[in-house]
Amino acid sequence: MENQAKGEKGEERTQIKSIGRSEFLERLFEGTGYSNAGLQLFDNGESIWTHASSLMLEGIDFDLVYTPLKHLGYKSALSVFGPLYAGGSSPAGLSCNIGLSARFAAEDVVLLWSGIVAAAREHSVKSLSLDLSSSLTGLAIALSAQGELSRKVAAKIPEPAPNSLLCITGNMGAAYMGLHVLEREKVMFNKLSREQAEKYVQPDLSKYKYILSQYLSPEINPKMLEQFAQAELYPSAGVFINRGLARAVMQMCGKCGLGARIFLEKIPIASQTMEMAKEINMDAVTAALNGGDDYKFLFAIPLSEHERFHREFPNMDVIGHLTDRQKTATLVTPQGEEIAVKAL
Numbered sequence: 001m002e003n004q005a006k007g008e009k010g011e012e013r014t015q016i017k018s019i020g021r022s023e024f025l026e027r028l029f030e031g032t033g034y035s036n037a038g039l040q041l042f043d044n045g046e047s048i049w050t051h052a053s054s055l056m057l058e059g060i061d062f063d064l065v066y067t068p069l070k071h072l073g074y075k076s077a078l079s080v081f082g083p084l085y086a087g088g089s090s091p092a093g094l095s096c097n098i099g100l101s102a103r104f105a106a107e108d109v110v111l112l113w114s115g116i117v118a119a120a121r122e123h124s125v126k127s128l129s130l131d132l133s134s135s136l137t138g139l140a141i142a143l144s145a146q147g148e149l150s151r152k153v154a155a156k157i158p159e160p161a162p163n164s165l166l167c168i169t170g171n172m173g174a175a176y177m178g179l180h181v182l183e184r185e186k187v188m189f190n191k192l193s194r195e196q197a198e199k200y201v202q203p204d205l206s207k208y209k210y211i212l213s214q215y216l217s218p219e220i221n222p223k224m225l226e227q228f229a230q231a232e233l234y235p236s237a238g239v240f241i242n243r244g245l246a247r248a249v250m251q252m253c254g255k256c257g258l259g260a261r262i263f264l265e266k267i268p269i270a271s272q273t274m275e276m277a278k279e280i281n282m283d284a285v286t287a288a289l290n291g292g293d294d295y296k297f298l299f300a301i302p303l304s305e306h307e308r309f310h311r312e313f314p315n316m317d318v319i320g321h322l323t324d325r326q327k328t329a330t331l332v333t334p335q336g337e338e339i340a341v342k343a344l
Helices: 021-029 069-086 106-122 174-190 194-198 206-216 224-231 245-256 271-279 284-290 303-312
Strands: 004-006 012-014 047-057 090-100 127-134 140-150 165-168 237-241 259-263 296-301 317-323 329-332 338-340
Touching: 012 106, 021 106, 021 127, 047 069, 069 090, 069 106, 069 140, 069 237, 069 296, 090 106, 106 127, 165 245, 165 303, 174 206, 174 271, 206 271, 224 303, 237 245, 245 259, 245 284, 245 296, 245 317, 245 329, 271 284, 296 303, 303 317
Parallel strands: 090 127, 259 329
Antiparallel strands: 004 012, 047 140, 090 140, 165 296, 165 317, 237 296, 259 317, 329 338
């Protein structure tokens, strides 16, 4: 059939051109509760509107050999929601443009889109739009998100100051170690002969479940800002950690115009992360500082709120503090030695 193509397993796959681009876009929105016409987000004088964008490219930001399309769609949406949350804004609108090469069929787009829609719903996004484009180099996902910050809340956000506590919302390096597991399995598979590949049985990776989930399907708590508001405890600054802790600390210093001291022994690293780092002869601290895709947050909290912060947010870790040394970040070892923080 002219309008069908065979997938790797022989199943029929629908060519997008057989449906028509406009008709296909309409179908993708059916049952989602969103309209592709979008919703204009008006400034009523009570809100501050913020913006974040992201471009994810196949072969650079993700590998479809081991990344399910639905997971990728969900994760790509979080990549733009994260910076909004870090700045105290709630996601309100999301615009997506997906670039597709000839090897992608309608079924692939449906899977990718289902992940994006799931993230939009989970994070109470009001407006969602989508466009499709052609690509010569595989899959490309461009996203632009708009966030809303109440002016009343903005007025309560304190100024960053020396000695403000630096806190993170989870352990570091797990996603990077999960990526190493997937890359190792990919290399081993590519070494197989055709006959061996046909008989290939996926190995049991259950012992890596946690670090794999941190890479393939990270999560962001959609209630985080609400919890800050309920506690009446507002971070003075925030950074989304998706390119390693070292880079996030440097971004924090640049944003605040201050320096920072990070205590090595305070950085939380999961046991599975340390075990995988040992397997591949890598320092787990290196993974924590310069890995990526953690999808966690670094917040600055006023020192005066130290006790209340620990009481209200026991799962967040204090890893250091801001200093008056302008834009200079150092890592303090257990021996007291200070090393300049550098992002690779």
